[in-house]
Amino acid sequence: MRKVTVLGATGSIGQNTIDLIARAPDDYDVVALTGGANIQQLADDARRLGANLAVTAHEEKLDDLSSALAGSGVEVAAGSRAIAEAAARPADWVMSAIVGSAGLAPGIEALKQGATLALANKETLVCAGSLVLETAKAHNARLLPVDSEHSAVFQALVGEDIDAVERVIITASGGAFRDWPLEDLANATVEQASSHPNWDMGQRITIDSASMFNKALEVIETKEYFSVSPTQIEVVVHPESIVHAMVGYRDGAVIAHLGAPDMRHAIGYALHWPQRRNLPVERLDLTKLGQLNFKSPDLTRYPALKLAWDVMDRGGLAGSVFNAAKERALDHFIARHISFTDMADAVAAVLDRFDASDGLIDAEMTLDNVQKTDHLARQWVDDTVVERAG
Numbered sequence: 001m002r003k004v005t006v007l008g009a010t011g012s013i014g015q016n017t018i019d020l021i022a023r024a025p026d027d028y029d030v031v032a033l034t035g036g037a038n039i040q041q042l043a044d045d046a047r048r049l050g051a052n053l054a055v056t057a058h059e060e061k062l063d064d065l066s067s068a069l070a071g072s073g074v075e076v077a078a079g080s081r082a083i084a085e086a087a088a089r090p091a092d093w094v095m096s097a098i099v100g101s102a103g104l105a106p107g108i109e110a111l112k113q114g115a116t117l118a119l120a121n122k123e124t125l126v127c128a129g130s131l132v133l134e135t136a137k138a139h140n141a142r143l144l145p146v147d148s149e150h151s152a153v154f155q156a157l158v159g160e161d162i163d164a165v166e167r168v169i170i171t172a173s174g175g176a177f178r179d180w181p182l183e184d185l186a187n188a189t190v191e192q193a194s195s196h197p198n199w200d201m202g203q204r205i206t207i208d209s210a211s212m213f214n215k216a217l218e219v220i221e222t223k224e225y226f227s228v229s230p231t232q233i234e235v236v237v238h239p240e241s242i243v244h245a246m247v248g249y250r251d252g253a254v255i256a257h258l259g260a261p262d263m264r265h266a267i268g269y270a271l272h273w274p275q276r277r278n279l280p281v282e283r284l285d286l287t288k289l290g291q292l293n294f295k296s297p298d299l300t301r302y303p304a305l306k307l308a309w310d311v312m313d314r315g316g317l318a319g320s321v322f323n324a325a326k327e328r329a330l331d332h333f334i335a336r337h338i339s340f341t342d343m344a345d346a347v348a349a350v351l352d353r354f355d356a357s358d359g360l361i362d363a364e365m366t367l368d369n370v371q372k373t374d375h376l377a378r379q380w381v382d383d384t385v386v387e388r389a390g
């Protein structure tokens with residue numbers, strides 16, 4: 001039996017992971033499930049899968065979780081420290097599916113105990129790429145990509161020499177506002193931004209897809225995970241979300257990965273790797289699809305995407321600053337303090353402030369420094385929002 005832990009079990013990726021695990025319960029010993037506010041879902045899944053431990057991120061919800069799991073024999077805990085401790089419990093495979101930079105510290109704990117970390121939480125590599133990769137190496141742990149684009153690149157690289165790679169092309173659906181008139185974007189509402197044309201995902205990543213902040217994170221994640229240079233990474237808008245990524249080789253060949261837009265593809269690949277097992281996903285019929293479309297992203301529509309290259313040029317802690325600023329700008333958009341288009345402006349302003357801040361750019365990449373810059377960047381976004389309101 002494989003010992004598995006799911007961090008962020010109550011979310012979109014977490015639930016898809018549990019769907020796969022629950023189909024073969026005898027294959028898995030569930031060490032821990034963690035969640036946030038959705039106590040009932042966490043408790044139901046912990047009971048159903050016979051988890052050893054269930055943890056909520058919210059300390060004030062510990063009593064609710066204890067009551068929901070009374071008599072089940074499942075151990076309960078609460079708080080971010082308890083989540084990191086859950087990740088540190090010996091397991092063979094840990095799904096990292098917490099949303100945002102809150103996923104970083106537990107992911108590092110999982111690597112330190114030598115687990116295979118299935119990485120849906122792209123923020124982990126964006127905020128602390130070199131630290132995470134060094135931790136994995138030092139503890140003989142493995143990182144497997146779960147983002148559909150990175151899983152696709154990983155699969156298109158099997159058996160190939162990374163030195164023969166000329167370019168990596170990741171696709172983007174274009175999100176909710178792909179076909180909107182540019183002048184309407186400033187008035188886009190939270191509800192409109194929260195609806196994705198192809199993928200069924202959590203609210204935050206869905207809004208980040210509409211702005212392409214999500215794609216910007218994925219570009220940085222591509223550079224970190226595959227050690228390619230920023231100039232080798234391309235993004236194309238592909239409205240059908242069937243081709244997830246392509247790898248172009250120096251002989252001119254391009255190997256593409258195709259699949260229906262269902263995250264259980266990438267999750268299942270990471271769960272069963274290096275084997276391929278049967279997965280409950282739709283089989284593609286290209287004759288029914290008829291055609292696939294590709295076009296260059298319009299950077300006037302998606303200014304957040306361009307910021308990815310600005311961040312990679314800066315290097316070091318710029319990824320952490322970028323991600324935290326993006327998360328905080330998103331909080332303000334969801335709270336209706338700023339408009340949809342203000343988000344990219346606010347994040348660009350924070351990156352400029354980062355350039356001007358003494359010592360930060362050259363600071364060492366440690367978890368402590370990442371967390372400090374994360375905190376500072378959020379504060380800078382708040383300052384920008386207050387200034388604008390004034």
Ligand SMILES: NC(=O)c1ccc[n+]([C@@H]2O[C@H](COP(=O)([O-])OP(=O)(O)OC[C@H]3O[C@@H](n4cnc5c(N)ncnc54)[C@H](OP(=O)(O)O)[C@@H]3O)[C@@H](O)[C@H]2O)c1
Nearest residue numbers: 008010011012013036037038057098099102120121201202
């Ligand atoms: N959804 C996708 O298709 C997809 C695809 C590729 C990559 N990803 C990445 O996977 C990650 C998860 O995305 P998602 O769409 O599954 O998000 P989601 O549906 O919002 O779920 C997030 C999970 O994290 C928990 N959580 C929220 N805040 C937390 C905190 N401060 N500390 C600990 N746990 C916390 C949530 O708990 P509660 O819900 O109980 O509050 C939930 O379990 C993100 O990094 C995203 O970019 C997602």
